[in-house]
Amino acid sequence: MTSPVGRRDAYDVLTAPVIIFVGHFGSGKSEIALNLAFDFRARGHEVSIVDLDVVKPYFRCRLAHAELAEKGIHLVAPEGDRFYADLPIIVPEVRGALSRSDDGNARVIVDAGGDDLGARAFGAMSDLVDRARTELLFVVNTRRPFAEDQAGLSTMLREVETAARMSVTGLVANTHLMEETTPEIVLGGLEAARTLSAATGIPVRFCAALRRLVGSLDRVDCPLLPIDRHVLPPDKRPRRGPLGRPMGI
């Protein structure tokens, strides 16, 4: 949480009470939403995280439910056997979470599913949010299929905005190759996000990078969000337990 003097963290630039993550399928929305939720909580906010992912079946942010509960972060996701489903289930509580953000201390973080399909689930409820106090953030990883060039990025950006029925308010540079990420890969992705920003007029809000890389990115003139991975496959989990529920993935 402590940043070098002068560098701002993602936390410092995100003041809206509702933050929604959209973007290409697999662009990194879930891990960013989780990391930000833990960050806000550690700084004393009341935090709710809404898992609105109706697109992908595995590796959703709801898998971190035990860790979230332990830290006192409220998870809004389907329960019981529907926890595991890949059905378009939106629990009624989502509407409440989206409209209940007037408390100055509360933060609601929404992890929408990928592509325009995922953003559509939020679009159906976008009339509930106070747009002046909501960030709709488009996550960019240029190493992902269909997101490698500006044409692919701007097409998806427009499709997501149409589906979400709301304009994107900021970009998140999140280019990485998992464990093989180097500072150069992060910087190349930040550059691509800035090009998209110049073309669209949408500002780059922050740059996400694995925590081990943050030291090498000190001079980057962009707020950073250090990423710790929370949604891990079973071979990357050193012990049973951190994901609590004795579940498969």
Added chain:
Amino acid sequence: MAKKLMKGCEAIGEAAIHAGCRLFFGYPITPQNEIPEYMSARLPQVGGVFVQAESEVAASNMLYGASGAGCRVFTSSSSPGISLMMEGVSYMAGAELPVVIVNIMRGGPGLGGILPSQSDYFQATKGGGHGDYRLLVLAPSTVQEAADLVIDAFDLADTYRNPVMILGDGLIGQIMEPVEFKKEIKPEDLPEKPWATTGCAGRARNIINSLYLDPEELEAHNWAIYAKYQEMAKEVRHEAFNTEGGCDVLIVAYGTVARITKTAIEMAREKGLKIGLFRPITLYPYPTEALVKAAEGAKAVLVSELSTGQMVEDVRAAIAGRKEVAFHGRVGGMVMGPDDLVEQAEKLVAVPA
């Protein structure tokens, strides 16, 4: 080409394109929807055709037609959908048609669940459809390997004129890893298939068929394709990891369980226990000889699968009573942790009190 970050399913789709395949026929089912989704976006970009069939039964028959006409073609599905395709698969084996079929397994039986499983091992390696036939079965354990094996699968299918199956569990389909595509085959550069039904102007008719009413002919056909399966034995592939100089416990595992075993190997090392991994890459033909050799240097053998015990039968047949073969399985979408495997291994070498 720069490395990309891809899901196993996406990498499988891109690999098929790199193998010169321009046709995909299939029907969606979790956890492999990203394959048809990816192909529906990519194939039109490269002059290919994507058809969402009305069912898996229809898709498998579309494969029969396209392959019979000499095209590279593939489909993908998950367990229940693969069961539906089995009639077509048996017909294609009978008619000696090269196709690639991807099964991203989920928990069964029946509709089961959508989480990962390896409980279609029997179906893939021992038949599944009717009749005396075999599929060549390849089991990747990383996204890169899934991509590489798909490209090899098309060549193997053509070489043996037989369906080849890529058998991955849900995690292999859903996990995201860096991947690189090193070679690209253009469809026009593929060797001609003189047996295909491409129009018989200037030559005798070619016939693609699996119906033989004359019993002598059908018997001869069965022995001919059997000889092909015998020849496939030379395609065996495996990976042995941490087995040099012998080990305390040899774990035999494929796919996701092999990945978990590699983490278990590191954990066990801290405890002074040496675990080795034997990972078959071809599940049919099974790398029996290499397994026997690896097991010679092990004090104990443990098979671990996401099933109640299927591959373990092939391992026991290979070991042929020379050693006790223990088993540890999880099913239904439950997955063992690396620590579970260490615990199982410790039990096998524990000195009785």
